[in-house]
Amino acid sequence: MKRKNMKNYILLNENAVYYECGFSCDNVVFLKLGSIKYFITDARYTVEAKEYAKDCVVIESSDFIKDVQKILKKSKIKKIVFDPNDFKLSFYQKLTNNIKIKFEAKENFSKLKRIIKSDEEIQLLKKAAQIGRDGFKELAKFIRKNGFRESENFLHFKAIEKMSHIGKYDLSFDPIVAINKNAAKPHALPTNTKLKLHDLLLVDAGVKHKRYCSDRTCTSYVDFETFSFKRDQKFKNKKHQKIYDLVYKAQLNAIEKARTGMKASQIDKLTRDVIEKAGFGKYFVHSTGHGVGLDIHEFPNINSRSDVIIEDNMVFTIEPGIYLPEEFGIRIEDTVVMKNGKAQIL
Structure with a gap:
């Protein structure tokens, strides 16, 4: 470029x-x-x-x-x-x-x-991602011990507390915490809906390290003994499981096949094709991803219209989602850096 x-x-x-x-x-x-x-x-x-x-x-x-x-x-x-x-x-x-x-x-x-990051910036973004991951772990620990029957509003407050490490770090954005049908709204606002066993919980959150942002979304099955934000999720509800596996397959397809030299639109196609082939294309209502850096939304935009050529040291999210109105929504998001021609999860 x-x-x-x-x-x-x-x-x-x-x-x-x-x-x-x-x-x-x-x-x-x-x-x-x-x-x-x-x-x-x-x-x-x-x-x-x-x-x-x-x-x-x-x-x-x-x-x-x-x-x-x-x-x-x-x-x-x-x-x-x-x-x-x-x-x-x-x-x-x-x-x-x-x-x-x-x-x-x-x-x-x-x-x-700022579209191509320096090695120093990538280290800062990696550190932000690690701090964010630790915040997700702390939030999961809270949900296992005390999350039962707590409202989205309260869990949203706890997400701010845990992600920021009790105020030590600024957040990249206001976290999204959504249960079941509220998760069908990509940018759901928290409500008074209370968390129950076997629910689906979507959390989208990130933190800043030296002003550089992290961004991650996890969708999880609510079991108060083993609850976690790990990618391996086992849902009691068969439809939840089917859609979760489909979104995860779409995300992995893009992460594994993304290459420098591709257009951003080709990476978007790697997630979209998987979801469209399964018949859920109209429920994937946003782009595959966006650049991350000092701003939470930077370039490159990973969407179907972008002709930007992907280069090494570009950093962006891969976050396919399926949103079934009045039922539930699932989004899985990681931030990746292009290194040696391939995508690496930060």
Whole structure:
């Protein structure tokens, strides 16, 4: 994948800024003008910015528009790139008013820069995945001992507690905890439905390690003696078992056959074909996966429309699912890294 080396650009997105200089905050304008980086923030963050923002000129500002325009005019550049997804219209209009520099819109240019991970980033993502796995183990332990008759709402709270290791780590996203028919909604909100023996339980959760995300979904049979989030699940309900085995087969098919040089759409086809062949295609309602990194949803998108060529050091999820309305849903998700031409589970 060819990447154009842009000389001049402006960033507002926290994770995009962090990628550039190793520090970010919720109120920053980042400028890269030639070889000079400017980290413009307010008085709440300047001390830390000076300590942690690598190779940046840190500027304390109470009027971002005025100070950014001043730097841009002084630089005498003719053009600057920005991502329109990150800009409020009002901010853009004020910033571009009364300035002769051309603002060139390039959607997702920061995410495209980050599509291939460095070996160091892959180690951080691997560590995040391990911390996430430990969180799932702790949640399983709680469910075995105390989960009986607890509501989805309470189990959702416990998922936050266990995944974050009691607040030690930030979560990648708000966990999904869904029992039986609620699991038929891919992004189910927790309800007061209580967990019973022989139920089906879906949990989708992840944590951050040094800002890098993990993402995993497990669907499990509820038996309070042996309950776990392991992939080997034995359901009492035959239909649960049939759909579980089918989704797992689809996931393994993609993990085992994914290769660098394939299009992302071909990897999507590896899961979708298995599910469609079994007659459940219309119940697989989302894409096969998405990139993971500093953002929980990055590039590449693993869907039927994506022509992106998969390369080594790309990191993404493989998460087929089948959702039978008013009955149940099953999703199985792992995050993989492409290494030596093949997919490895992080």
